[in-house]
Amino acid sequence: MTSTSTGAEDAVFDPERGWRLHHQVAVRPEPFGALLYHFGTRKLSFLKNRTIVDVVNVLSEHPDVRSACRAAGVDDAQQAPYLHALGVLAQSKMLVPQ
Template structure:
């Protein structure tokens, strides 16, 4: 299966088989299906990921976390990596 390409204007959420464990440095994400482990080294990205399902798109989740539009590129990159590793999935009710 090919993972979708990250699009900041889509609605994303954590995969149902992913657990988030907060840590002093950020968080650990563990995917029980693929057995992959990801480290989030920034508390702001953890806040974005935890709030994705509350926002219509990733861009809005970043804005809600206080990330200005001009500063969102590194966060979008991190989210894209998580999409490729199947930690994040597009909302199944949304059409691309």
């Protein structure tokens, strides 16, 4: 059996490493949060609050996801739902490892 996938595309989401938006993803701010559109896969994702938008927007500026969460005002005890949402975004290829 052969695999045609690359390591970066199939990376398992790990909050201890750095992540960023895929270069083909556009972010459109909305009153409820934001819409993410991936021009490569044509997938659309909804970010349902401003805090997760803030986290996504600062991901590439931090060495790991937990640092990005803290920078967006999410303390360690509150990170679980944000980490879950970011994991879903990574599975849908909206986020890629740095």
